[in-house]
Amino acid sequence: MPAIVQVSDVVKRYESGFEALKGVDLEIEEGEILALLGPNGAGKTTLISTICGISHPTSGTITVSGHDVVKNYRKARALIGLVPQEIALEPFETVWNSVSFTRGLFGKAKDDAYLESILRQLSLWDKKDAQTKELSGGMKRRVLIAKALSHGPRILFLDEPTAGVDVELRKDMWEIVGKLKQDGVTIILTTHYIEEAEAIADRVGVINQGQILLVEDKATLMAQMGRKQLRIALQEPISAVPECLGSYTLEIAPEGDALVYHYDTTNDRTGITTMLNDLQSAGLTMTDLKTQESSLEDIFVDLVKEQS
Amino acid sequence: MNLQAIKAIYVHEMVRFFRTLMQSFLSPVLSTSLYFVVFGAAIGSRIDQIEGVSYGAFIVPGLIMLSVMTQSVSNASFGIYFPKFIGTVYELLSAPVSFLEIVIGYVGAAATKSFFIGVIILVTAHFFVDLDIQHPGAMLAFLVLTCLSFSLFGFIIGIWAGNFEQLQIIPLLIITPLVFLGGSFYSITMLPGIWQTITLFNPVVYLISGFRWSFFGTADVPIFASLLAISAFTAICLAIIWWIFRTGYKIRS
Numbered sequence: 001m002p003a004i005v006q007v008s009d010v011v012k013r014y015e016s017g018f019e020a021l022k023g024v025d026l027e028i029e030e031g032e033i034l035a036l037l038g039p040n041g042a043g044k045t046t047l048i049s050t051i052c053g054i055s056h057p058t059s060g061t062i063t064v065s066g067h068d069v070v071k072n073y074r075k076a077r078a079l080i081g082l083v084p085q086e087i088a089l090e091p092f093e094t095v096w097n098s099v100s101f102t103r104g105l106f107g108k109a110k111d112d113a114y115l116e117s118i119l120r121q122l123s124l125w126d127k128k129d130a131q132t133k134e135l136s137g138g139m140k141r142r143v144l145i146a147k148a149l150s151h152g153p154r155i156l157f158l159d160e161p162t163a164g165v166d167v168e169l170r171k172d173m174w175e176i177v178g179k180l181k182q183d184g185v186t187i188i189l190t191t192h193y194i195e196e197a198e199a200i201a202d203r204v205g206v207i208n209q210g211q212i213l214l215v216e217d218k219a220t221l222m223a224q225m226g227r228k229q230l231r232i233a234l235q236e237p238i239s240a241v242p243e244c245l246g247s248y249t250l251e252i253a254p255e256g257d258a259l260v261y262h263y264d265t266t267n268d269r270t271g272i273t274t275m276l277n278d279l280q281s282a283g284l285t286m287t288d289l290k291t292q293e294s295s296l297e298d299i300f301v302d303l304v305k306e307q308s
Numbered sequence: 309m310n311l312q313a314i315k316a317i318y319v320h321e322m323v324r325f326f327r328t329l330m331q332s333f334l335s336p337v338l339s340t341s342l343y344f345v346v347f348g349a350a351i352g353s354r355i356d357q358i359e360g361v362s363y364g365a366f367i368v369p370g371l372i373m374l375s376v377m378t379q380s381v382s383n384a385s386f387g388i389y390f391p392k393f394i395g396t397v398y399e400l401l402s403a404p405v406s407f408l409e410i411v412i413g414y415v416g417a418a419a420t421k422s423f424f425i426g427v428i429i430l431v432t433a434h435f436f437v438d439l440d441i442q443h444p445g446a447m448l449a450f451l452v453l454t455c456l457s458f459s460l461f462g463f464i465i466g467i468w469a470g471n472f473e474q475l476q477i478i479p480l481l482i483i484t485p486l487v488f489l490g491g492s493f494y495s496i497t498m499l500p501g502i503w504q505t506i507t508l509f510n511p512v513v514y515l516i517s518g519f520r521w522s523f524f525g526t527a528d529v530p531i532f533a534s535l536l537a538i539s540a541f542t543a544i545c546l547a548i549i550w551w552i553f554r555t556g557y558k559i560r561s
Contacts, residue, residue, distance in 0.1 A: 052402040055560055074310070074404040082402050088395030092327060097320070104316020105403035147399070 003027040004155060004186050005051060010060035012046055012210075020046040022210040023060070028155075028188060033181055034215075035197035036190045037300055038207040044190040045085055047207065048157050052082045064155065078106060081153030085160045085190075087140045091133035095124055095143055098132060099150045106151035118146050121176065138169040145176070156180060158189040162196060174200055194300060206303050213303045230261040230272065232279070233288035242282040248275050259284075313405045317413025318420075321387055325421050332421065333428060336375045340429045343371055344436040347493060358495050359526045364437040369520040370492025371433070376426045376451065377458045377487055377512070381479045384418035384462030389469050401560060407553040415463050419455040426451050439523070447522035453538050454515060460545035467558055486512045496528045511537055 005028035012021040020043050028034055038044050049055045051062055053073055062069045064076040089098060099115055119125045122142045127135060132143060141161070148156060158177075162170045177187055177200060191197055197204050198218070205215040237256040248271065251260045259279075263270040279286070325332050348364035355363040388410075391397040400410055433439060441447055469475040490512030496504055507513055508529070518534025521527035527534070552559070 054398055054401045056556070074406075077402060077404040080402065082398070084395075084398050086395055088398060090390075090394065090396055092324075093320075097323060101316050101320045102399060102403075104319070105310075105313045105399060105405055107310045107312045107404055109312060 004030040004065055005188075006061075006063045007047070007051065008061050010047075010050060010057045010062060012043075012050055012055065013058040020210055021050065021057070024207075024210070024212055026205065026212055026215065028186060029203075030186055031181070031184050032202040033177065033187045033189070033200055034203050034205060035201035036188065036205045036207055037192075037194060037197055038190070039304060042208045043210040044207055045159055046210075048082070048159050048188070048190065052080055052157060053077050078151070079154045081148035081151065081156045083141075083144050083148045083156070083158045083161055085163065087137065087144065089132040089140055089143060092131050094129050094131055095119070095135075095146075096128040098143060099146050102147040103150040108151045114152070115146075115150060118149050121179075122146050123172070138165055141165060141169065145173070149180075153185070155186045155188070158187065160190050160192065162191065162193060170196075206300055208304045228263055228291055228293050230263065231288075231290040231292065232259045232261065232276075232286055233290075234258055235285040235287050238284070242284070244282050245275070245278055248278075250275075310405055310409050313403065314409050314413045314416070317410065318417045321414060321417030322420070324387075325383070325417070333425065336379065336425045337428055337432050340371055340375065340432050341436075343367070344433070348436055358498075359524070361524050361526070362437065365439055366495075366520075366524075367493050368430070368433045368437065368439060369523050370487075370490075370516050372426050372429050372451070373454065373512075373516050373519055374487045374492050375429055376422045376454055377515075378479055378483055379425050380418055380422040380455055380458035381462035381465065381483055383421055384415055384459040385466035385469065385475055385479075387414045387418055388463055388466035389475050392466075393472075397559075407559075411460075411463060411549060415456065415459045418459040418462060419452075422455045422459065423451060426455065441523050442525045443522040447519070450515070450519045450522055450534075450538070453542065454519070457538060457542040457545055460542065460549060464545060464548050464552070467552055470558075486510055487516075491516050491528060511541060514538070515541075 005026070007024055007026040007028075010021055010024045011019065013019045024043075024047060026047075036044050036047070046055070050057050051064070051069060053069055053076070056070055064079055067073075067076040067079075069076045093101075096115070096119075099119065100110070103111070103115065116125065119128055122145060124139070124142050124146055127139060132140060135143065145158075145161070161173055165173070174196075177189075180187060189201075201218055203215060203217055204221055206213045231253070234257055238252065238259075239256060241250050241252060241259070249262045251262075252258075253260055261272070261275060263272065276286075344364065347367055352363035352367075357363070358366045391400065430439075465475065465478050489507065490510050491507070496507050496513060496517075499507060514529055514534045514537030517528040518531055518538065521531050521534070551557070
């Protein structure tokens with residue numbers, strides 16, 4: 001698929017000299033859901049702000065559907081909707097006026113029927129005449145989403161959309177994201193919740209200290225995650241795997257007091273039962289058993305740790 | 309040109325003004341009436357005519373200018389400062405809108421509001437004094453130009469201000485003294501010699517003088533000097549705004 005957003009060697013340096021982005025390359029494919037993971041201060045929001053036009057890159061280029069976001073900002077920005085991380089709404093403005101305002105800013109003519117459909121989809125229709133200050137935190141976030149969708153964007157950026165949001169709204173939000181994807185909207189979201197990325201993303205990117213560490217298909221990552229290990233603690237330390245256990249993928253733990261068995265949960269047979277039987281007949285006494293699964297979180301933590 | 313965006317900003321700002329209708333329009337009417345009671349009736353009865361005009365009528369152009377200038381600055385500065393303060397400015401920055409369109413939207417709305425305030429004060433004044441406007445066309449032109457240029461100035465302050473104190477300080481410490489000392493309530497010919505000269509360095513003198521000329525046909529300074537002053541002030545504001553636009557000063561990092 002063609003890249004709808006192309007980020008090439010983008011550096012963002014602030015006046016203080018701090019480099020928030022250190023040469024970021026990223027291709028976002030049309031119609032995909034890309035989850036950007038990263039710790040606080042990793043540069044997630046800076047990257048989104050730079051793509052959306054809130055700040056300009058110090059160097060490097062960004063194109064949206066072929067339009068440079070600085071030189072040809074009108075065409076680039078018209079395609080984008082942004083839901084910011086912080087809730088920012090005019091307190092005395094009504095929901096309807098707020099959403100209409102955003103649509104106007106994006107150069108679109110009034111279309112009450114379209115706005116109504118968005119507000120209904122986000123369960124905001126009965127609140128349309130309420131001032132935004134009267135709304136709960138979750139409702140305010142819905143208004144931000146409605147504003148971002150008010151001009152029918154082809155690309156939607158969600159910056160930490162589920163931070164501080166209750167379970168129900170989170171569920172609703174993923175339902176909406178799913179629907180938008182069906183309509184062909186490209187979605188980029190940043191999140192702290194790794195399960196969330198696992199649940200809805202097509203691809204996952206990890207960013208830390210202003211650098212993209214990895215962008216991978218979720219399926220590829222899941223394949224890595226499918227591997228499990230069984231750790232067998234032994235009463236007596238051993239120095240070599242007994243010969244009769246040679247057919248198993250066994251390793252001795254560094255201290256020699258445990259064996260580690262790797263297996264694949266996606267296989268029909270894991271071989272655990274026969275291995276344990278053989279272990280017993282080899283005369284080894286087990287004191288404990290522990291299984292471990294490598295998750296996206298492990299990969300993420302490893303990557304971030306490796307870098308720092 | 310993104311006309312829809314200009315319209316959206318303009319409507320958004322006008323809705324905000326009408327939401328605070330009492331504060332927006334009632335307070336200038338009330339304060340003008342108070343000025344008439346105090347200056348026009350109480351003090352004015354003891355002052356002779358100034359340049360053939362009764363004192364009550366003489367202060368009308370100055371009163372309109374006082375309100376129009378301060379209201380233009382405070383409305384336009386608040387209009388652009390508030391989104392920065394509450395964070396909604398992200399919308400303006402991420403929308404396909406040029407800086408020029410943002411300026412037209414915000415400044416246009418602020419100028420419209422202060423124009424209406426000027427007209428309301430003029431109408432209110434009619435209840436207190438007889439007014440015979442000699443050059444209505446010039447009067448309107450001066451009023452519109454003052455609304456526009458001071459709204460541009462207010463917009464610059466709103467961009468520059470980093471907190472609410474800075475937002476208030478320019479109108480309070482610069483605009484109000486300049487207007488009061490700029491001949492709103494007196495003719496500068498009434499001042500002692502040296503002060504007449506010093507007063508000529510106050511740019512507001514030229515604006516009030518020109519505006520008063522459009523009412524009564526008499527002025528403290530030549531009318532072309534007034535025209536020059538208002539044009540120069542507008543040009544300076546436009547130049548600063550152009551510079552802000554080029555550098556992204558305090559808007560875009």
